[in-house]
Amino acid sequence: MPKIKCSYCKKEMEYNDLKDIPTFPFCSKKCKLIDLGHWLNEDYKMEVPAKLETESFYDD
Numbered sequence: 001m002p003k004i005k006c007s008y009c010k011k012e013m014e015y016n017d018l019k020d021i022p023t024f025p026f027c028s029k030k031c032k033l034i035d036l037g038h039w040l041n042e043d044y045k046m047e048v049p050a051k052l053e054t055e056s057f058y059d060d
């Protein structure tokens with residue numbers, strides 16, 4: 001059986017077909033959500049300065 005490692009927790013998973021892992025490339029929904037949340041947080045941090053600029057523009 002081929003093996004892959006979860007993109008988040010690096011746990012090894014065996015599979016016959018990638019269809020066997022609906023959460024690919026993660027071992028579980030939990031890892032998928034944590035990883036997705038991580039990226040969303042990164043995006044959010046990058047958006048904050050732009051939002052503040054927009055708000056001060058409207059204050060004037």
Ligand SMILES: [Zn+2]
Binds near residue numbers: 008011027031
């Ligand atoms: Zn995992």
